[in-house]
Amino acid sequence: MAIIPNLQGKVALVTGGGRGIGKAITYRLAAAGANVVIASRKMENLEATAREFAALPGKIIPLACHVGRKEQLEHLVEQTETRLGPVDILVNNSATNIGQGPALNTDEDMLDKMIEVNIKSAFRLVRLIVPAMIERKCGGSIINIASVAGLRPQPGGLLYSFTKAGLLMLTRSWAQEFGKYRIRVNAIAPGLIQTDFSEFLWQDETRRRQFEQATPLGRIGQAEEVAGLALYLASDEAAFVTGQVMAVDGGFTAV
Numbered sequence: 001m002a003i004i005p006n007l008q009g010k011v012a013l014v015t016g017g018g019r020g021i022g023k024a025i026t027y028r029l030a031a032a033g034a035n036v037v038i039a040s041r042k043m044e045n046l047e048a049t050a051r052e053f054a055a056l057p058g059k060i061i062p063l064a065c066h067v068g069r070k071e072q073l074e075h076l077v078e079q080t081e082t083r084l085g086p087v088d089i090l091v092n093n094s095a096t097n098i099g100q101g102p103a104l105n106t107d108e109d110m111l112d113k114m115i116e117v118n119i120k121s122a123f124r125l126v127r128l129i130v131p132a133m134i135e136r137k138c139g140g141s142i143i144n145i146a147s148v149a150g151l152r153p154q155p156g157g158l159l160y161s162f163t164k165a166g167l168l169m170l171t172r173s174w175a176q177e178f179g180k181y182r183i184r185v186n187a188i189a190p191g192l193i194q195t196d197f198s199e200f201l202w203q204d205e206t207r208r209r210q211f212e213q214a215t216p217l218g219r220i221g222q223a224e225e226v227a228g229l230a231l232y233l234a235s236d237e238a239a240f241v242t243g244q245v246m247a248v249d250g251g252f253t254a255v
């Protein structure tokens with residue numbers, strides 16, 4: 001077994017691969033030799049990432065896709081298969097976090113949008129991609145980027161916590177069912193990571209300090225610190241690992 005994961009010949013699809021955690025994961029997968037489609041709404045971020053990582057061994061193809069739209073997901077998978085071949089590694093990373101605030105201030109439109117983008121996208125992509133994995137009998141790795149907020153309620157984050165908790169149970173249920181096909185399904189639960197997504201938390205001095213004090217390692221994390229685990233889970237190094245939720249949170253959920 002290789003000591004450094006080798007993903008040469010593998011095809012990966014990373015949603016939200018143009019910035020933050022998804023970008024860091026894209027770097028690690030393409031550096032290990034995988035050809036990667038990165039997909040999200042804004043082509044300019046995706047194209048900039050593809051340009052920045054152009055010298056890596058794996059090819060990176062940017063494709064526009066709103067993951068909350070069923071037809072766009074169908075088109076994405078069709079384009080991925082045409083350009084690179086069937087998907088071996090799926091990283092469900094795109095997410096949104098609207099409706100921060102008191103629970104009773106959240107309405108049904110917010111609920112629907114959070115479910116569409118944070119849960120249904122993964123549900124739909126698995127339904128679009130896994131049948132070909134089963135047919136090819138080559139196994140596969142699905143990595144769902146959840147959150148510590150799916151393990152503990154995030155204050156003022158009812159819908160975010162609810163959708164991330166849902167993603168965790170999808171992870172375990174899929175793992176149970178797809179294990180016989182050597183398709184592994186795992187989730188990563190990041191703690192507070194310094195990206196655009198969580199700016200409202202880490203730029204607020206008080207909330208940032210609260211996080212740091214509640215975290216044994218005493219600091220917030222960086223996207224690259226999540227990406228190493230994704231590379232491990234994508235590779236054969238994790239051949240006996242499935243159905244797991246792994247926190248990358250500086251110990252936040254351990255205490």
Ligand SMILES: NC(=O)c1ccc[n+]([C@@H]2O[C@H](COP(=O)([O-])OP(=O)(O)OC[C@H]3O[C@@H](n4cnc5c(N)ncnc54)[C@H](OP(=O)(O)O)[C@@H]3O)[C@@H](O)[C@H]2O)c1
Nearest residue numbers: 016020021040041042066067094095147192193195197198
């Ligand atoms: N940062 C944290 O503290 C933290 C903690 C725990 C979990 N997470 C999780 O980590 C994942 C990545 O977040 P991040 O921190 O890296 O945030 P980020 O830098 O803001 O990235 C979010 C990504 O999601 C994409 N996205 C958002 N809505 C989309 C949609 N409707 N369709 C397609 N793509 C969409 C964005 O691309 P476009 O704008 O181009 O669509 C962007 O690439 C998320 O699942 C998040 O819940 C983050």
